[in-house]
Amino acid sequence: MSPQRSRTEEAKEAKRQLLIHAAIEMFAKKGFHETKMQDIADYAAVGKGTLYEYFETKEDLFLAVYDSWIDEYEADMLRQSERLLDPVSKASALIDTTVEFYEKHADHAAILLEFWAHAIRSQNPHFLNRIREMKSRLSELGGKVAQELIKLKLFVDVDVESFTRLELAMSDGVFLQWILDGKSYPLRDAYKFRQSLIGAGLMTNTLRKLIAPKTDKRLKQGFLKPKSSNKKST
Amino acid sequence: MSPQRSRTEEAKEAKRQLLIHAAIEMFAKKGFHETKMQDIADYAAVGKGTLYEYFETKEDLFLAVYDSWIDEYEADMLRQSERLLDPVSKASALIDTTVEFYEKHADHAAILLEFWAHAIRSQNPHFLNRIREMKSRLSELGGKVAQELIKLKLFVDVDVESFTRLELAMSDGVFLQWILDGKSYPLRDAYKFRQSLIGAGLMTNTLRKLIAPKTDKRLKQGFLKPKSSNKKST
Amino acid sequence: MSPQRSRTEEAKEAKRQLLIHAAIEMFAKKGFHETKMQDIADYAAVGKGTLYEYFETKEDLFLAVYDSWIDEYEADMLRQSERLLDPVSKASALIDTTVEFYEKHADHAAILLEFWAHAIRSQNPHFLNRIREMKSRLSELGGKVAQELIKLKLFVDVDVESFTRLELAMSDGVFLQWILDGKSYPLRDAYKFRQSLIGAGLMTNTLRKLIAPKTDKRLKQGFLKPKSSNKKST
Amino acid sequence: MSPQRSRTEEAKEAKRQLLIHAAIEMFAKKGFHETKMQDIADYAAVGKGTLYEYFETKEDLFLAVYDSWIDEYEADMLRQSERLLDPVSKASALIDTTVEFYEKHADHAAILLEFWAHAIRSQNPHFLNRIREMKSRLSELGGKVAQELIKLKLFVDVDVESFTRLELAMSDGVFLQWILDGKSYPLRDAYKFRQSLIGAGLMTNTLRKLIAPKTDKRLKQGFLKPKSSNKKST
DNA sequence: CATGAATGAGCCTTCATTCAT
């Protein structure tokens, strides 16, 4: 609590973050089991023993990596949702944030898969809870926006909770597919395509008429082929 | 080719399937790394060495597990797509098949995640190719149905390839979410909800008017709360 | 004993030899431990189980290989020693036989080393006895010739047993060196060089005067450089 | 370079030597394949993993054992050759050193055989090169001595390279024979007997006359029977 | 605090041997 103490604690926390960063890089590149504690220590340029000063076990470190990642994601989302006022912009901003976040962390995608796999099977409820809490908070965030859209009669009356949960689920699916496709197209395009599909189903006639031309064009274009400006593509 | 030969080969193939089955159970329950070859051998009630008579390495066995699973899925899908004639029923049947397949293999879901994680990182292109080929064939299957729906003016003009790819992606996402949610609701309901979201975006006005009441109701209901008849749920 | 029986036995013996031959090839190429029973069976084009019809264990097969080899060597030596009458020719023939045998089996040399290594350590006295018996018989053979040479006053009075034993020892050493030298010179030349060294020490003055020019030339020439006809070699 | 650093390195090197020593004992007693890494670790009273801190693989350890042995041998030889001035004493000292070395390491003889066997077949040229380099250096050493003897007209003109190479070859052979004979006579005697055989062939008449009585006696006596004073031995 | 040498439990894989056919 003394400034002295606090400085030390800050230093510790900074080093902790450094180690987590190193762990992210290695876990992402080689996977949990293929990453050795030695690899992480080397990457972070510390001794192997030091890792154990900050994390009890390898699994703890893995958990910390996930937490760190999720915290960042949630913070991003929260920032966006607070920045804007009108719900249409908000909805759009949330999508953008997600896309950006996923793009930024594309190289780390495999960690998510392993974390999920781990969570499904782990006896340790910590893992599943962590995921569920995260999804809950994100749902809540998206839910509020959806609610506003419904109130404004821009969306049909939809079960908000189901909707946001499904949104997240599909986001994950699209991201995963993108990774498996070798990131051969802009993730953003795939999301926009998806929004056109989903959004149209929710729009009230009022809104639909307004943006129908846009969504129709998007649906027709798809996201797999490059959107070249030439009228006649191959 | 002689009956003698054929019998021996049949027996070998049968045993191979037995071993794959055992591997599925163990991999699903404990994961690739936590599953020991001894576990699988014990489950299959064979000697450890026997596994190596049928599969070169543990990784090969893992690959065989995935292949076996995918083969079954594709066969199911193909059977359904050939059984019916009109595209609306076909589309519906394909969804149903997917749902059924996923429900049947819910306990094995984690294998998929690990396989994907493995594929993303593996130097062995075999893994990624396997996944891509599968997705391709399924896309083709769904694409034909979508094409027919467009021809019948039931769907708006959509890039079929993008559409089916996204369909599959979102299917995976919904399934994954369902698993992470602890299978606390019928997977089927989540799919129907998703269909309402997506489908409405694609429908032409003709079709939309016909089924709008149904989809609107579904969207309003959601899939998370039990569809009990009592008006006031918690 | 019946012709029937005898034929069967002949057939068995022939097959046994076939298997030994296969074993020699594989043991020589890859060594005892690196050679798998499967390798030998494959080479002999028989089933793995068949090997066990003829040899109790892998070690037995190894022993049989050695015996077979030694038998051939001894038979060769005996044949030569009986073929000629005068002791000088005999001595020369024995050397030639040895050289020829070693040259013929150069590719199998490593078996000898392994056999010796095995013998030194083996609890099984069989191995050592086999080697000692062989050396004894060869010593006896060479001893008789040496004795005759001494009687004829061509050799000085030498302890025959020591002499022949040492002869064999040095033969092995020269052969081994030749192998380790990658067979980069004619084995025969190395032997002749050796004979010049050794022989001169044993010769009586009578004999020495006769052949001194020849041995002196050999010693001067050595065996490592090619015996080209040009007077001034590099 | 700092004392700190140097102490650590010294300690590491000392431990390395300890492990090599343990490996020598076990390899010699049981052979390469029959020796388990666990055996060596147990003998050295360290954990199994520690061995792998110092040697990458079992084969590496084997190689290190050989190197260590050869280094010692070469150092012994070099020391002797530098200690004395006159070539006759030198020649004698080199022989003595070899005998002493071989006697000291009699129990480890089988390692040599295995090493040779390994070298002949190994794809790894490291092994063969190691042997050849060693032989080269020893040849050079012996060659210089021989050259001096020739200059002094004590030896006839002999191809020095061939001579020393053959010397080494025969040394190996005699040592090997001694081992196979169960060390039933003094190795030194066998060497002296050999020297009498060889030396006589090289000696000029000058020298021969001087030492003929001695060599003749040796040749007559042999090395197999105990040199007891009783006239009538069995 | 930081380190890295030491550890040993543990696993994949091999392969000699068996035996039912």
Add this chain to the structure above:
DNA sequence: TATGAATGAAGGCTCATTCAT
């Protein structure tokens, strides 16, 4: 008699974790 599928003991090697410095 010949076979090869099945077996399981055994071992090289890995690596998370500990702890003395």
